Amino acid sequence: MDEIIKVKDVLNALDKITGGRCVKNLDDIFSGKNKFVIMKSSNIPGKECMEMPGLICGNLEATVKKIAVTMTLTECNIELAGATGVDAIIAHHPVVDAANSGGVTMRGYLNLYGLSVFELHEAFHGLHPGIAYIHGHKSFRVDIAYGNIPGNILYVGKALKDIPTIGAILDRLNEFMGMQEEQKMLLTEKNVRNCHDICETNVATGGKLLVGTRENKVGTILHIFPHTGFTAQHLEMAKREHPEADTVIASISRVGKDSELVKKAEELGLNFVVGNCHAMEILENGLPLAIALQKILPEVEVVLFRERITSTPLHKVGTTAIRNYADYIASEYLINKEGGNEQTGIR
Template sequence: MNEVIKVKDILHALDKITGGRCVKSLDDVFSGRNKFVIMKSSNIPGKACMEMPGLICGNLEAPVKKIAVTMTLTECNIELAGATGVDAIVAHHPVVDAANSGGVTIRGYLNLYGLSVFELHEAFHGLHPGIAYIHGHKAFHADIAYGDIPGNVLYVGKVLPGVSTLGAILDRLNEFMGMQEEQKMLLSEKNLRNCHDICETNVATGGKLLVGTRENRVDTILHIFPHTGFTAQHLEMAKQEHPDADTVIASISRVGTESDLVKKAEELGLNFLIGNCHAMEILENGLPLAMALQKILPEVEVVLFRERITSTPLNKVGTTAIRDYADYIASEYLVNKEGGTGRPA
């Protein structure tokens, strides 16, 4: 007879995977002893978020037969889980009431489908060398709070055997992330919908060079993540600490050619390469996490939730019926309101 896996077993597995970084009690949340319980705030009133790695919502004794690993919890995730027999969702990114549950309070929505939800985020960062590996280098130094900023990650690495140029890094990314398949999927959608103006995140945000050519040699890499707060001043400091560095890789998030980071790289004589975007982290971090859970809890089924985000011109969205519906609602109820034209004077 197979052992019954419960929500508490998932928490134990996640705590094992993270080396004890998960919250096990309320004391962990409020005592300050768990450094991975972090407040994130842009000082927008009422929009702060507290990261709490571990169980966010659910009954520790509830049985689990199927787990889904996702990047960011959304109402689409919740609905897919409810429709496909998922009992627990492990989200990489922090979960916030309403924001991650379709604008409604999260507990009631999850309870409706008998779902438990976990989060990890910063508690998962720095546990493995995978993101560096995918980008063609082996990190010999990792800092997940560079400049004393939690979550401001810096990897410093030496290129792997066979990866000697910027072009080799770009080719490696395309192979690992299945970019040919992503391009074929997008082309199929364009043809099916008879709309060649559809854009899709993974295809639109592939790797690219901002400073340097495909033939430029690479040896020592500064791997940064611009959205975490990594600045031009940090880059200058990192170059001073690692004078052999010749290349900057920016991944998860991206910058443009006019970025201060790019200008500083040029000033310092560094190549600058854009790597995988945030949408690919489901494969970089999510897939290893899912496989680790499967190895620790072989009795349960583990699946990966992936999202494709597309951009479509309004005159090509959906069916004629739904476009006519939207036009009617917009015209009769949203634009031509009593007492106004719907346009500024």
């Protein structure tokens, strides 16, 4: 007879995977003992978020037969989970009421489908060398709070033996992330929808060389994540600490040619490569996490929730019927405030 797996078993598995970083009780949240319980705030009133690695919502004694690993919890995730028999969702990113639950309170929405939700985020960072490996180097230094800023991550690594040049890094990214498949999927969608102006995140944000040439040699790499707060001053400091560094890789988030980081890299004589974007983290971090869970809890089915975000011109969105509907609603109710149908109660 198969062992019955409960939500508490999933929490224990995540705690094992993270090396004990998950929240176990209320004291972990409010005492400051767990350094991975972190407030994130841009000082926008009412929009701060507290990261709490572990179980966010759910009953510890509830049975779990199917787990979904996702990057960011959304109403689409919740609906897909509810429709496909998922009992628990593990989100990499922190979750908060309304923002990650379709604008409504989370507990009511999740309870509707009997879902438990976990989050990890900073508690998962720094656990494995995978992102560096995918980008063609082996880290000998990992700092997840560079400059004493929690979440400001710096990897310093040596290029792998089969990665002699910048071009080899870009080719490796294309191979690992299946960019040919992503391009074929986009082409198929363009053909099916008869719209060749559709754009898609993974295809639009592939690896890019901003400073240097494909033939430039690679030795020591400074691997940064600009969205975490990594600045040009941090880059200058990292170069002083590692004067042998010749290349910067910016991944998860991206920068443009006019970025201060790029200008500083050029000034310091560093190659600058833009690597995988945030949309690829579901494969970089999500897939290893999902496989680890599957190995620890073989009785449970584990699936990966992937997103494809597309951009489509308005005149090609959906069917003729839905476009006519949207035009009518926009014209009669959103622009013409005197409009409104008394019978529907819409004003």
